[in-house]
Structure formats: C-alpha cells, structure tokens
Amino acid sequence: MNDEVPVVVTAINPWGVEVATLGDGERGFIDNLKLPADSTPAVGDELTVVVLDDERTPFRASLLDVDFAIARKPRTAYDYRLLKAPWGIRITFVAEVEPFSDRRTAIPVGHGVRVAHDLDEEQSAAVAAGLALVAKEISAATAGSPVDIVVHSVHYAETDFQIEGLTAAAVGWATERFALPPRRPAVHFDRTTNRYVFDWSPKLHRLYGARASNVDATAVEPGFADFRTLIYADGGVDLDDVELGVGIEALSADGSLRDVCVLGAGLEGWQRLFRAVPAAPWPYELERNGERLAAEEFHVEAHFAEVAAGSDISVRLSVQVGSVGFDSFLFEPEEIEFCCTPANPEDTTRFMAWLAEVCSRRVILTYESSTGHADAVPIREVLP
Numbered sequence: 001m002n003d004e005v006p007v008v009v010t011a012i013n014p015w016g017v018e019v020a021t022l023g024d025g026e027r028g029f030i031d032n033l034k035l036p037a038d039s040t041p042a043v044g045d046e047l048t049v050v051v052l053d054d055e056r057t058p059f060r061a062s063l064l065d066v067d068f069a070i071a072r073k074p075r076t077a078y079d080y081r082l083l084k085a086p087w088g089i090r091i092t093f094v095a096e097v098e099p100f101s102d103r104r105t106a107i108p109v110g111h112g113v114r115v116a117h118d119l120d121e122e123q124s125a126a127v128a129a130g131l132a133l134v135a136k137e138i139s140a141a142t143a144g145s146p147v148d149i150v151v152h153s154v155h156y157a158e159t160d161f162q163i164e165g166l167t168a169a170a171v172g173w174a175t176e177r178f179a180l181p182p183r184r185p186a187v188h189f190d191r192t193t194n195r196y197v198f199d200w201s202p203k204l205h206r207l208y209g210a211r212a213s214n215v216d217a218t219a220v221e222p223g224f225a226d227f228r229t230l231i232y233a234d235g236g237v238d239l240d241d242v243e244l245g246v247g248i249e250a251l252s253a254d255g256s257l258r259d260v261c262v263l264g265a266g267l268e269g270w271q272r273l274f275r276a277v278p279a280a281p282w283p284y285e286l287e288r289n290g291e292r293l294a295a296e297e298f299h300v301e302a303h304f305a306e307v308a309a310g311s312d313i314s315v316r317l318s319v320q321v322g323s324v325g326f327d328s329f330l331f332e333p334e335e336i337e338f339c340c341t342p343a344n345p346e347d348t349t350r351f352m353a354w355l356a357e358v359c360s361r362r363v364i365l366t367y368e369s370s371t372g373h374a375d376a377v378p379i380r381e382v383l384p
Helices: 066-073 121-133 136-143 163-177 204-206 224-232 266-279 300-308 345-360
Strands: 002-013 014-022 025-031 046-053 059-062 077-083 088-099 107-110 113-116 148-154 186-190 193-198 258-262 284-288 315-321 325-326 336-340 363-367 381-382
Touching: 002 025, 002 266, 002 284, 025 046, 025 077, 046 088, 059 163, 066 088, 066 136, 066 300, 088 163, 107 121, 107 193, 107 204, 113 121, 113 136, 121 163, 148 163, 163 193, 258 325, 266 284, 266 300, 315 345, 336 345, 345 363, 345 381
Parallel strands: 025 059, 113 148
Antiparallel strands: 002 014, 002 046, 014 025, 046 059, 077 088, 088 148, 107 113, 186 193, 258 336, 258 363, 284 315, 315 325, 325 336, 363 381
C-alpha cells in the first residue's frame, strides 16, 4: 500500500490501463479516474505508479499527482495536551492519509473524507466527530480527491483521558497534517463534575472566541465593528470600555475561566518568574506531586526536561492576588499560562502588569483555550 513501483503498460481498454511490474510481472490496473487528463499511456510505456490497493488482483494503482503526494507523506503522530485543573488530558493520535479504496471498511465523515480504524464504538464516534468538523477543509487541501484517514493507534493513560479530548486530538492531527487554519474549542473545567467541557460552537470562532449567547452567529461576519454592534446593541455596556471586540464583563466572573499568558516566555521567562515569586506582594503556593516546596527549591530547566522525557509529574504554582487566584501547571516551556476566575478586573490587571515587568514579555488575557495562545485575540494585554 502506497508503494511506488515501476511498471510497463500491457494493454489499454475502455475502462482503464493494464500494467505489469517490471521484473516479476505482477499484474496491476489503473482506472481511468486515476489517469491524468493530459496524458494517455500507450502499450509498452514504462511508468512509475503508486499502489492504492495491493489486496486485490490485479492490484489497483494511480498516476495522479495528488495520490503520489499522499503516498509520500508518512504517518504522523499528534500529541494533544490539556491541563487546566488538578488533572489533565494527554492523547497521542497516530494516523496516516491514504487514497480512497472501496475495499477498505471506513466511515464517511463528509466531503469525500472517510476514517478507518480499530477503535471501540465510543472512540470511533469521537474521532469521526473531530474529522467531520474539518472535512471540508481537508477536501480543499487534497483538491477534492477522496481520501481515507487510517488511524493506527490512540495512546493515553486512563488517568489522563476524557473521551471528548479524542475529538480535539483528531482535529489537531488533521490541522497539522493538512496545514489547515487553527480550529480550537473553548474549554473550561467543571469542578462540580470534575470534567472538562468542550464547546465547538461556530460562533466562538467567528466572534474572536467571545462568549455571547445573545448573538445569532448566522448574522455575524467577522469584523470588529459588527461584533461590537451586535454584542452590545441591547445596551448596558459603554462602548468606550470595549477592547478588541470584548466588553468589560469579559474581565468579570461568569462561571468560566480565563487564561493569563506570557507569550514567548521560554525557559528564561520561567526562570525570571520563579526568581520573582518569593518577593511578590502576594502569597503563593508551589506543589510538586502533592508536596509543598519553596520557589527557590524548584529548578525550571530540570522540570521541563523531565516533562519532555515523558515523566508523570504534576506541578502547580498558585498566586493569590486580592480576590483572584491564579493557577499555573507548568505544562510547557514556550509560554507561561495561568488560569483564573476573574472576580475582580483590577486584581487581574495588577497581576498581568507584574508578570509583564518580571518576565519582560507581552502578557495577554484570553478566554480559556486548550492550546497555545500565540494567535489568540486578547481580551486585554499588557506590554513590558
């Protein structure tokens, strides 16, 4: 499957081209649909084809550039990680793209995209749901050529898994594999059920990630002016208090979490933070695998080296600024992320200003997200 083999054309018939491999003479067939429109092989021509289905006799092959491109891309692994609470989700999703084969058992998810796997029923539904979300974009990336996404494995620890995370992992894998625009859910942790809640609502993406239940998403086109008009048309919010299309209530408690992020922090940013925390004007707590320790005892570089090696480590840094508690779980070195429930806008802004000064980096406040924040539209930002 997906091998490129040299063949010689042995016959031409109305429905396709018969070929035989050079050397052992194994018979193959190229359907007319798999022949380039501007090229007609002749008997005796020597060609290189890509094998689409080697379980049939004769084997099925293609001469289309899109099938060669798919065949030459190896299976890829995507690591989905989410940590917004005392426990997180980590899933490694391994799959590859193969040309459509009518002999393969696969589930259609729309736009000529199918998914094949050996997963259980619940996992199957979660993966299919994720790929269905981006099926249209996958079809555009493959120039409309039908494809099968073959899932080889899904790896996770039972303690770091929630089935909805598999949907996000499938979307993340497809986004990287086909170079699609980012598609991320809004995620918050429901402490009453001890579960993550994923929201793939289109309006969250069309409205810069804002939560606006009073807006008809079908009526909104992406744009700052339209967003402001629709969200605040019923009054109650002074438009002078609106930043980047998000109102002042975005800085106040509504039951959902916010993320405070130091962008491009790297190890240097984390080291600056841990040097500054002991002298900060607010109390802090630091725990490693449930044990309390002082910030001076914690080694950032060693921690992230252990994380990269796959060690099962749980670290939580909490800072209490007035009425707002900020929690960071030190999940990755690229950016510093604290989640919070914004009970007081002034306390949130004070903490952001302190982070910007300490880390000498741009700090933003966003609605909670499961992935990086580099391309997020901020609710508020503070520059160093």
